[in-house]
Amino acid sequence: MSTLIRLFAVAMISFLSGSHAATFYVATNGDDSIGDGSENAPWATITHAVDTIPDESLVLVKPGSYFGRVRLRQEFPNGIVVRSETPYQARLRNDSTVVTSFYGKGITMEGFDIAHDGPGAGGLVVQVQDLIGEPGGDDFVSRIVFRNNVLHDSYNNDILKINNGAHDVLVEGNLFYNQQGSDEHIDINSVVDVTVQDNVFFNSFESSGRTNNNDTSGYIVVKDSNAMDDTVLGSDQIAIRRNVFLNWQGSTGSNFVLFGEDGQSFFEASNGLV
Secondary structure, X not given: OHHHHHHHHHHOOOOOOOOOOEEEEEOOOOOOOOOOOOOOOOEXXXXXXXXXXXXXXXXXXXXXXXXXXXXXXXXXXXXXXXXXXXXXXXXXXXXXXXXXXXXXXXXXXXXXXXXXXXXXXXXXXXXXXXXXXXXXXXXXXXXXXXXXXXXXEEOOOOOEEEEOOOEEEEEXXXXXXXXXXXXXXXXXXXXXXXXXXXXXXXXXXXXXXXXXXXXXXXXXXXXXXXXXXXXXXXXXXXXEEOOEEOOOOOOOOOEEEEEOOOOOOOOOEEEEEO
């Protein structure tokens, strides 16, 4: 496992070094109440940092383990970047969903190690869904990017779920492994303009000290489970390209990639590219 992750770190996309309006810091010894986000007085949580910083900022997260939910819920016209200062050394853990973006726009997460903290966790590791827009509206969660992260060890449901009307989501250069239960590494569900590219997917439950139950349903599924309950009918404009799928350890007869799953009376996916 460690060798594969080292190779992944070398092969995946390098961190961008573009200019930012300002740089702020989060650390395990930080304080959201009295910190100012500087390197000498960092904040304690990514949620507080994202709630506080101006547009075009960079948040650097110091190495260490961060427990609890990370909420990406602010809107940034030009975008911000939240980055593990040392790749994969900022570890995000929770006993339910670790990272959510239900109201965010223009947010990029780079270089994190993201996983459930152990057995008995609540569903999902990361979820992006739209709770901004009304059905038929034109306002929605959008411009969310997950780049160069290690997302792994879901004990309940999907590792990454993108659903309920979210738009313009990029999943690029990440490593996904170990999803347990009859679900997927990525569930793309009733959304528009999602690109999944240059990622590596595999299962190796033994490497995480877990039992392989052979029940992963797929690495990627594209579908629409809820019809017109959100702003989107059928997932549209979905690109899945240049990904690597390894070491299945999943359910017999299931798929690496599946378009349509729920037996709806409409097309669950349109304009898909693999």
